[in-house]
Amino acid sequence: MKRMMIPAPTVRRFSSAIARNRTSLRCLAESFTATHDFEMPSFPLFDRTGAHRYVRSSRFSVGGHNWVIGFRPNSFNHASANLFCVDPAQDVRARFTFNMLEKDGGASLTNHGAIEHVFSPKSDCRGYFKFVEKSKLEPSAGDSGGHSLTIRCDLTVITKPDVVVNRNKLFLLPQPDLAGHLQQKWKDGQGADVTFSVGGQLFKAHRCLLAAWFLVFKAELFGPMKEKETQCIKIDDIDPEIFEALLHFIYTDSMLVDEHYKESKPAKLHHLQVASDRYGLDRLKVMCESKLSQCIDVETVATTLVLAEQHHCKDLKEACIEFMAPCNVLQAAMATDGFKHLVASCPLVMKELLDMVSRSG
Template sequence: MDKRRSETWSRFVTTSAQATHYFEVIDFSLLEGWGAGWYVSSRTFTAGGRAWSIRLYPDGLKEDKAAHASVLLCFVGGAKGARTRYTLELLEKDGGVSDLQAQGTTTMLSHTFRTPGATWGFPKFVKKSKLKPPLRPSGDGFTIRCVLTVVGESEPEDVTAIAVPPSDMHRHFEHMLRNGRGADVAFEVDGQLFRAHRCVLAARSPVFAAELFGSMKEKDTAEPIKVDDMEPCVFEELLHFIYTDRISGDKRGTGDRNAAAQHLLVAADRYALDRLRLMCEAKLCRGIDARTVATTLALAEQHRCALLKDACLAFVASRDVLGAVMETDGFKHLAVSCPLVLVEILDKIVKGMSP
């Protein structure tokens, strides 16, 4: 009798795609009073090959005496039958999740969106009587964050299939920068010493390539290279990006984050790091307000950041903030350093007033 046994294994694999979208709402008080069911929408973002948006109903989805604001996720377009898991969260100014949301709204939602135009979310997202007091000193605005996972096709597969993990190259390079092993060049920034690897710097930045290997090569390589007009924390962040292609997490307040992004943008332009420069532009676009817009506009003009400049001009022209902007020190600096920009501001405002 043949007692040999055959053993096989399989596993069930489910694919997914994730996206995070931040929907910043400015001048919330101007959106109230239009009645239940009226909403404003975020820009469309994509996840899982489908288009999505966040809808905010300032007076609620249904009649409840406008006591609550509603927030829903909308399936804008794409293949039908989208299985999802997602969160909709109200963020504080420092980026933390607010405790003002109605009980239970921070939990993960699971829903299948069967047709484009379908919505699902929280009809009682936040009680407006709790929301309004903290808005007054912070500019009458807030941010909604959606972390969306779209579940893809599921299928069984042979266990011999090898799952390849995502790249972690950036972690290895970050470790190399931190432990300094093999470092062959040093920089002195305001008395602080930074060690690095000249081949890595040259591969990432044409300016470093010229400085370290080209005609600009330092004669005395034993001495640290002095970097003027830059703070040590900015140079440290610059090195972190060069080695990891990422910006480190920043827990500072909004104003401090804007200032840090401004300094980093200048450094990125100085060393021809175009991706870092655009990342800083994107950060500054999200942080535009009446207090910082003039400073950011001057920076955009001086460093030829066309997209950031357009965002600043649009902010000033689309909101009744010019009086507050003109009172800032940043506007005084703008008037002296970039006087032609003032003409562009007025032109933008006049065009916005035209019928």
């Protein structure tokens, strides 16, 4: 198998230091596999840029698509790392691992397993929220400014469809699209046998599929009223947009992504998190938790922390507390209305927060 070296991309500068990139690539019939090394300056230099800012690699190409590595402090104890597919026009199936190496590609500071993800225009980023402990990134005693760190990304882009070989004949199998068929039936209303009235809007659905997911509806959907040809269930305590997002997940096993769910507007995610917990959709609940952990900011962190505490989201709660641990962040968060609600409704969480602040001091 031949190895082909791709010239290093354009050098970018961060915090007056130089970040270097190097990619090696090998091609198989059904996939492209590359190892990309993103070398960064000493961690303390860019840790001062703030917990919200990414240090990004230059673009590198694998499997006909452009990729970028993003790294940021993210929380008090950990730094996160994410792989971005740059402007994917269609679904891109990939498998990758990140690991942090010491200077000159030495010993690994991490040992993470592989992540497989389908990158798309609606989901162009995936990675490790707790990638590496910050304590491991500090230079050792006596290191005279030459300390650098390297993120090594092993990336495989899968390009070939499934194949079945039988008696020297080659059969190409189309990709499975059960979710697409179910979504179409939902949109068309074909075979729908139950209707929900939510805030004045009507949503048609299929009771068999709903009962498999919504245990709270199972008795009602298959109880004494099951023989009725038309059944309408009225729900008054949920926003129609949120209920539509619940149905979208039921039919597609994916999260509805639109303008309301961008990082700048986490309020819709808050409502969806509450609804998924109420209806026992644990997978959707974790999806919401993951997205909320990626868009924590000073204005919303207290509100998100209350939500995490009330709905038993341990990882999201930990991320919020670590985010607020630095004194300057805590002071800014204390000026928000959400923090006043946090103090009034979650006194035990306040104790955990104060303990974290005292340790960080």
